[in-house]
Amino acid sequence: MFVYYLPxxxxxxxxxxxxxxxxxxxxxxxxLSSLIVSVLSVIILLKPNVSASYLFIDGFxxxxxxLISFIYLTTVxxxxxxxxxxxxxxxxxxxxxxYLNLFVLSMLFSVVVKNLGLIxxxxxxxxxxxxxxxxxxxxxxxxxxxxxxxIIVSVGLVMSLVGVVFVYGACHTLDITKIALLKSANYKxxxxxxxxxITGFATKAGIFPLHTWLPDxxxxxxxxxxxxxxxxxxxxxxxxxxxxxxxxxxxxxHLYAIVLGFLSVVFASIFLVNQxxxxxxxxxxxxxxxxxxxxxxxxxxxxxFLGAVVLLVSHAFAKSSAFYSTGNVLxxxxxxxxxxxxxxxxxxPFTAYSLVFSGLAVTGAPPFGTFLGELLIAYGVYIKxxxxxVLVLATFLVIAFMSVNYKVARMAFSSSNFDRAEKVRMSAxxxxxxxxxxxxxxxxxxxxxxxxxTGMIK
Amino acid sequence: MKELFVLVGFAEIVLVIFMQWQYYLKKIIxxxxxxxxxxxxxxxxxxxxxxxxxxxxxAALTLLVRFFFIPYYMLSHLEKVYKEKNPKQVVSTxxxxxxSLLLVILAYVIYRLTLYRYISVEAGSIPIAIILQxxxxxxxxxxxxxxxxxxxxxxxxxxxxxGYMFPDLPFIVEAGILLDLLGLVMISGVVxxxxxxxxxxxxxxxxxxxx
Numbered sequence: 001m002f003v004y005y006l007p008x009x010x011x012x013x014x015x016x017x018x019x020x021x022x023x024x025x026x027x028x029x030x031x032l033s034s035l036i037v038s039v040l041s042v043i044i045l046l047k048p049n050v051s052a053s054y055l056f057i058d059g060f061x062x063x064x065x066x067l068i069s070f071i072y073l074t075t076v077x078x079x080x081x082x083x084x085x086x087x088x089x090x091x092x093x094x095x096x097x098x099y100l101n102l103f104v105l106s107m108l109f110s111v112v113v114k115n116l117g118l119i120x121x122x123x124x125x126x127x128x129x130x131x132x133x134x135x136x137x138x139x140x141x142x143x144x145x146x147x148x149x150x151i152i153v154s155v156g157l158v159m160s161l162v163g164v165v166f167v168y169g170a171c172h173t174l175d176i177t178k179i180a181l182l183k184s185a186n187y188k189x190x191x192x193x194x195x196x197x198i199t200g201f202a203t204k205a206g207i208f209p210l211h212t213w214l215p216d217x218x219x220x221x222x223x224x225x226x227x228x229x230x231x232x233x234x235x236x237x238x239x240x241x242x243x244x245x246x247x248x249x250x251x252x253x254h255l256y257a258i259v260l261g262f263l264s265v266v267f268a269s270i271f272l273v274n275q276x277x278x279x280x281x282x283x284x285x286x287x288x289x290x291x292x293x294x295x296x297x298x299x300x301x302x303x304x305f306l307g308a309v310v311l312l313v314s315h316a317f318a319k320s321s322a323f324y325s326t327g328n329v330l331x332x333x334x335x336x337x338x339x340x341x342x343x344x345x346x347x348x349p350f351t352a353y354s355l356v357f358s359g360l361a362v363t364g365a366p367p368f369g370t371f372l373g374e375l376l377i378a379y380g381v382y383i384k385x386x387x388x389x390v391l392v393l394a395t396f397l398v399i400a401f402m403s404v405n406y407k408v409a410r411m412a413f414s415s416s417n418f419d420r421a422e423k424v425r426m427s428a429x430x431x432x433x434x435x436x437x438x439x440x441x442x443x444x445x446x447x448x449x450x451x452x453x454t455g456m457i458k
Numbered sequence: 459m460k461e462l463f464v465l466v467g468f469a470e471i472v473l474v475i476f477m478q479w480q481y482y483l484k485k486i487i488x489x490x491x492x493x494x495x496x497x498x499x500x501x502x503x504x505x506x507x508x509x510x511x512x513x514x515x516x517a518a519l520t521l522l523v524r525f526f527f528i529p530y531y532m533l534s535h536l537e538k539v540y541k542e543k544n545p546k547q548v549v550s551t552x553x554x555x556x557x558s559l560l561l562v563i564l565a566y567v568i569y570r571l572t573l574y575r576y577i578s579v580e581a582g583s584i585p586i587a588i589i590l591q592x593x594x595x596x597x598x599x600x601x602x603x604x605x606x607x608x609x610x611x612x613x614x615x616x617x618x619x620x621g622y623m624f625p626d627l628p629f630i631v632e633a634g635i636l637l638d639l640l641g642l643v644m645i646s647g648v649v650x651x652x653x654x655x656x657x658x659x660x661x662x663x664x665x666x667x668x669x
Contacts (some may be wrong), residue, residue: 012648115628117631117635124635129641130646132649135649143649154609155612158612158616164631165623189573453466
């Protein structure tokens with residue numbers, strides 16, 4: 001049992017050590033902590049499911065723990081070299097790593113607790129621990145985006161708190177395992193509470209219509225923070241949505257979630273067409289992917305559920321790679337505009353290929369895991385709603401695919417007169433590693449299915 | 459107890475409307491402190507009447523955090539110039555008061571048509587009215603301090619609602635919410651300070667934030 005608490009102890013200890021005013025100590029401790037937490041997450045993966053007083057770790061929780069740990073590791077590694085390029089950082093390095101460790105701690109907390117109220121507390125805590133990380137660039141737009149993040153997400157989360165209170169009013173418990181088994185609840189109040197809870201958590205996940213904070217934050221935060229936000233923070237918030245959906249199996253509630261997911265895909269795809277800024281473009285791509293994952297989670301179909309988790313995992317590695325790459329691009333080109341970035345293949349070959357492959361991966365191109373994930377979700381949509389809705393969904397996915405990859409290809413393969421400016425270092429290696437993992441996921445679908453099936457709420 | 463709930467709820471609504479017409483940030487923060495004091499006292503009385511220890515502890519925490527610490531922290535972070543500053547309003551004072559009153563009516567109608575059937579608490583529309591007013595305060599002011607207070611009003615109304623309607627809500631959840639609020643205010647204080655120092659009056663001109 002102790003092993004389940006170890007990642008938290010390691011992270012608390014690492015955070016405490018980061019308080020000392022030593023940049024190198026903070027960096028070393030964070031690398032070490034991320035390595036230990038990653039190893040522990042794999043050990044937890046092999047352990048049985050747990051349902052204790054405040055702890056609930058099922059197959060999906062375990063996958064989330066592994067995902068958070070590995071993205072944490074790559075983000076720390078990428079930050080080591082990337083932070084040197086931040087000209088006037090808001091936080092000293094030790095505080096940067098302190099907040100990063102606390103941020104990861106709050107995300108891990110959110111995916112292993114049993115109580116819906118505590119899931120809310122964990123997700124709200126992610127806002128507190130990450131707000132200053134958004135403003136690290138210390139310029140006007142970064143600070144403004146941090147403020148928008150705080151206020152929009154917090155207001156959204158108040159909505160989910162209303163939902164949590166209503167769910168309690170209906171069931172007299174917030175224990176997700178008990179809610180799922182309740183036979184005598186005030187069902188209408190439970191439905192209303194669940195709708196509020198889903199809408200609030202979906203705000204944090206960047207789901208339409210309260211997604212407006214997401215492009216601003218992802219567009220202005222530094223690359224490692226955009227990466228960790230897009231690849232694990234959004235899925236952690238969606239995990240909150242999943243906990244509500246899996247506890248309250250009402251068809252109207254699931255339909256509501258599917259509609260939100262569908263609208264997110266539609267909206268993001270349309271906005272992707274005219275994006276002039278590459279970081280914002282990947283932010284909208286995250287909205288589109290989260291929309292697809294939400295559809296998969298809400299469909300109540302084992303193929304769609306598996307597809308959602310596969311998409312979530314593969315997207316996390318691909319999108320983090322994409323954002324790490326955009327950080328390298330920004331360092332050299334000093335612009336966020338797509339049109340002003342030319343000839344990346346000659347100037348930044350490693351980053352160019354990372355960006356091209358991650359662009360393909362996040363838009364669901366084969367042979368990446370995202371392709372299989374989207375295919376399984378589309379199959380789930382076909383079973384439930386028929387061919388017409390699959391075709392509608394596919395149309396918007398194609399629009400998103402064309403929009404992202406056309407722009408990325410233009411950035412990478414257009415001609416320029418610049419010389420090569422990239423050296424082989426950690427910041428070039430990490431994006432390549434992550435996009436490779438995103439591809440490898442397709443071979444691990446069987447393992448993911450096995451982990452998911454080893455324990456569910458019902 | 460029901461009369462007390464209605465009385466405090468009515469006072470909360472009046473206090474939020476009072477905030478809508480206030481020009482000075484200091485007065486808005488003090489009004490928020492009074493609003494939190496009322497909720498803390500309500501929880502305290504209810505805890506005493508029901509002999510509910512966790513509700514009494516929660517009341518004490520509410521008074522400590524919402525009535526004392528947060529207003530104190532905000533006032534200490536408010537530079538003199540901002541204490542006297544007229545927070546920029548998107549909607550005029552007169553209009554915002556009318557809208558606030560309309561929101562109270564809207565909350566009543568929504569509650570009667572929907573939630574009342576499932577909760578059956580006569581005055582249940584009061585917390586909903588306060589939540590709507592909190593949202594409106596966030597929207598109607600450009601000032602970060604007022605926006606944060608708008609958010610805290612929404613949370614206050616939830617404590618108010620949960621304390622009265624569902625007093626047996628697990629203490630660990632309520633304490634967690636309170637701690638989160640504390641952290642949020644402190645982080646917001648830092649961001650607001652940076653924002654006041656660096657961001658120009660109207661921020662919508664950032665080209666990149668469009669679309």
